[in-house]
Amino acid sequence: MTCRSDLTPRYGMCEERVSWSPDLVARFTEGDCALLAVTVADMVPGARIAIDSSEYHCFVRLPDGRYLDIEGARSHREITAQWGKGRARLISRAWLEREGWEPDREVFSGSRAMVKRVARRLIREAGVCARGETE
Numbered sequence: 001m002t003c004r005s006d007l008t009p010r011y012g013m014c015e016e017r018v019s020w021s022p023d024l025v026a027r028f029t030e031g032d033c034a035l036l037a038v039t040v041a042d043m044v045p046g047a048r049i050a051i052d053s054s055e056y057h058c059f060v061r062l063p064d065g066r067y068l069d070i071e072g073a074r075s076h077r078e079i080t081a082q083w084g085k086g087r088a089r090l091i092s093r094a095w096l097e098r099e100g101w102e103p104d105r106e107v108f109s110g111s112r113a114m115v116k117r118v119a120r121r122l123i124r125e126a127g128v129c130a131r132g133e134t135e
Contacts, residue, residue, distance in 0.1 A: 020070060024118070028070035032115075034058040034096050038103040039119040040068060041093075043130040051091050052084025058101070059083070061090060062128055070118070073126035 028036045034049075037058040041047045046063035059069035059079060067079040067088065080086045096103050123130050 025070055028118070029057060033069060034101040034103040035115060036070060036119060038093055038096070039115050040123060043116075043119055044123060044128055045131060047128075048090045049093065049096065050088045052080065053087035053089065054084055055099070057083040058091075058096070059088075061088075062126060064128070066126065068122055068126055070122070072122065073128075 037049045037060050040060045041049050044060070044062065047068075048061045049058060050061045050067060051058050057069070059067050061067055062073065066073045066075060068074075069079070071082075076088065077086075080088050093103065120130060
């Protein structure tokens with residue numbers, strides 16, 4: 001599957017492959033993971049927001065069963081080995097808001113457009129098409 005992307009190498013992304021700056025990885029693993037998860041879930045039909053069992057990190061379950069966060073697409077076993085002690089559960093956007101995760105707040109020092117570009121790059125590298133893109 002090949003999807004088009006208008007993403008240009010900016011915001012800490014390297015052109016040759018998905019490689020994020022340490023600052024960008026930290027932003028999406030230490031505070032804005034819910035924002036990225038919501039953005040990806042909104043862009044990929046059938047994607048669901050998920051959270052680790054300790055409720056520390058959000059990511060997305062893709063329609064093919066893999067999980068996606070700033071560090072790329074991984075199996076359930078791989079992502080829960082890093083986050084959640086072997087377990088993850090699906091949650092809703094409403095749950096995030098109720099629990100105070102604030103996925104709709106204005107992002108750190110970046111912009112919503114930047115978050116969408118990061119999400120598109122992750123989606124493309126995972127081999128999944130976002131809404132509005134062609135196979």
